[in-house]
Amino acid sequence: MLTFHNPAHRAHAGRHEMYRGRLVDCHEVPQRAELVVDELKRRGFGQPRTAPAADMRVVESIHARPYLDFLRTAWAEWVSLDPSHAALDILPSVWPNHGLRRDVVPANFSAKVGLYAFDAGSPITAGTWDACIAGAACAIEAARQVAAGADRSALVVTRPPGHHAGRDFYGGYCFVNNTALAAQALRDAGHARVAVLDVDYHHGNGTQSIFYERADVLTVSVHGDPMTEYPFYLGHASERGAGAGEGFNLNLPLPRGTAFGPWRRALEQGLDAVARFGASALVVALGVDTYEGDPISSFRLTSADFVEVGLLLASCRLPTVIVLEGGYAVADMGVNVANVAEGFAGG
Template sequence: MLTFHSDDTGLRRARTELDGGELVTPYECPERVELVLGRVREVGLGEVRAPETFGLEPVLAVHDRGYVDFLATCWDDWQAEGKRGEAIAWMWPTRTLRDDRIPEHIDGRLGHYAMSADTAICEGTFEAAMASKDIALSAVSHTLASGEPCFGLCRPPGHHAASDQFGGYCFFNNAAIAAQHALDRGVGRVAVLDVDFHHGNGTQQIFYERDDVLFASLHGDPRTCFPYFLGHADETGRGRGEGFNVNYPMAPGTAFDAWSRALDDALARIREAGCELLVVSLGVDAFEHDPISAFKLTSDDFTALGRRLAGLGLPTTFLLEGGYAVEEIGINAVNVLTGFEAAC
C-alpha cells in the first residue's frame, strides 16, 4: 500500500496544551508520525511518497475563506502584539454574546475561530496544516486514479476542524477536503467512517445537511468525553442530510466486542447508502493504553478492523487522525492497513 508523507508535517511543534488546569507538552507531536512511519517501513507496507501540492482551492471548498485567512496570518499577528507564548484562545462568543461580528484584535479573532483552549497556534502551524491536507488529497487522488487503497500520514489531524473553527489539534479537515475532492471529480456518494475515539464534530458539521456524504462515527459518549457538545445518537442530519449522519457514542471502557457491533452497523449503513468511495478517519486512540482516551481495543483488534473494512469492497483511502505518542501507535495504525490488504 502506498503511503504519502511529508517532512513539513513536523513544522508544527507546539509547546503548550491546557490539560487538567496545567500547561503541558501537547500529546499531539511530530513523534507520532515518526512512530507510524517507522512501522510502515519495518513491515514493508510499500512505497513512501511525497505529496503533490494542491493549493487552497480544495480547502476553500469546505472551509470559510475568512477562517483560512486567519490561520494563514495568526502567528504573525500574534507576534506583532508582542506576545511571548503561543497563541491560545481565552475568550469566546458564548451563548450570551454575539458571534456575528468578528473582532479585529488577535485575541478576539482567536476566540471567534477556536473551538477549545487545548490547541495552541505556533510557528509552522499553517505550513504543517497545508502539508497535511496535501497528503490527504494526494492519497485520495491515488485511490481515485488507480482503485488501490492508500494511506495518508496526515499531521495535524483534521476531524475536529469545522468549516470555520479549529480545535482538538485540528486546523484543516483532511477527511472532508478529501471527500469533497472526490465528489468534485465525479464520485456520486462518499462514506467517511471515523473510528477515532473522539467524535469527528468538524466532519459532521461540514456535511450535516448533505446527502452526498454519509458520515459515521464510533466514539466516546459526549456526555463524558471530548468534544462534549456534539456526537449524540439523535444527531442524524438535517434537510437533505437526514439519515446521512450516524453516531455511535459508547461508554468509557468499551472493548472490541461492543465496539465491533457498532462497526458492523456502520458498515451496513455504508452498503445501503450506495457509497462509491470510503474515506477512513483512522484514529487509533481507541487503543487500551492511549493516554487521553478510554476504550479498550488491543493491537490485534486493529487488524480485525482492517479486515472488516476490506469486506465493503470499496476503493478506500486511510487518513491518520488521533492516536498519541505511545509506541503502539505505529503498530496499531499499520495493523489496520495490513489487515485490510490481507483481506482484499
C-alpha cells in the same frame, strides 16, 4: 496500498495545552507520525509519497476563506504584537458563547483567536499553517490517486489531525479537516456518493458539521459517548442530519471501557449503513486512540485487534482513503496503525 506522508508536519510542535487549569505538555507530538512511517517502511509498505501543493479550490470548498486567512497569518500577527511572543504558543482566552455575536471578526487578536477556537488545548505555533496545508495536500492527492485508479486504497500519514475542525473553527488538535478534504476530492473526481467512517475515540464533530446538510456524503462515527467524552457537545445518536442531509449522519456512541467485542458490533453497524447508502468510495478517519493504552481515551482495543479492524474496513470492497487522526500512546502508534494497514491489505 499507496502511502502519503507530510514531512512539513514536524514544523507544528506545540509546547503546551491547557488541561484542568494548568498548562501541560502536548499529547499531539511529531513522533506520532514519525513512528508510523518508520513502522510502515519496516513492514515493506515502501517509501511514502509526498504531494504537490494543495489545491486551494478544494480547501476553500470545505473551509471558509476568512478562517483560512486567519490560520495563514495568525503567527505573524502574534509575533508582530510583541517579539517575545515567538517563544510562546497561541492559545485562546475568550470565546463568543451564548448570546454573543460570531458574525463580526474582531480587530483584537485575542478575540479573533477565540472566535475560531473551541478549546484551549490546540496551540498554534510558527509552523502550524505550513503543516496543515501540506497535510491537506496529501489528503487531496491521495483521494485523486485512488479515484484515478492508481491503487484501490491509500493511507495518509499526517498531522496535526483534522476531524474536529469545522468550516470555520478549530479544536481538538485539529485545524484543517483532512478527512473532509479527501471526501470532497473523491466527490469532485466523480464519485456520486462517498461515505466517511470515523473510528477515532473522539467524535468527529468538525466532519459532521461540514456535511450535516448534504445527502451526497454519509458520515458515520463510532466514538466515546459525548455525555462524558470530548468533544462533549456533539456526537449523540439523535443527530441524524438536517435538510437535504437528514438521515445521512449516523452516530454510534459507546460508554467508557468498551472492549473490542461491542466496539466491533458498532463498527459492523456502521459498515452496514455504508453498504445501504450505496457509497462508491470510502474515507476512513483512523484514530487509534481506541487502544487500551491511550492516555486520554478509555476504550480497550489491543494492538492485535487493529489487524481485524483493517480486515473489516476492507470488507466494504470500495476505493478507500484512510486518513490518520488521533492516537496518543505514542510508543505504540506505529504498530497500531501498521496493523490496520496490514489487515486492510490482507482483506
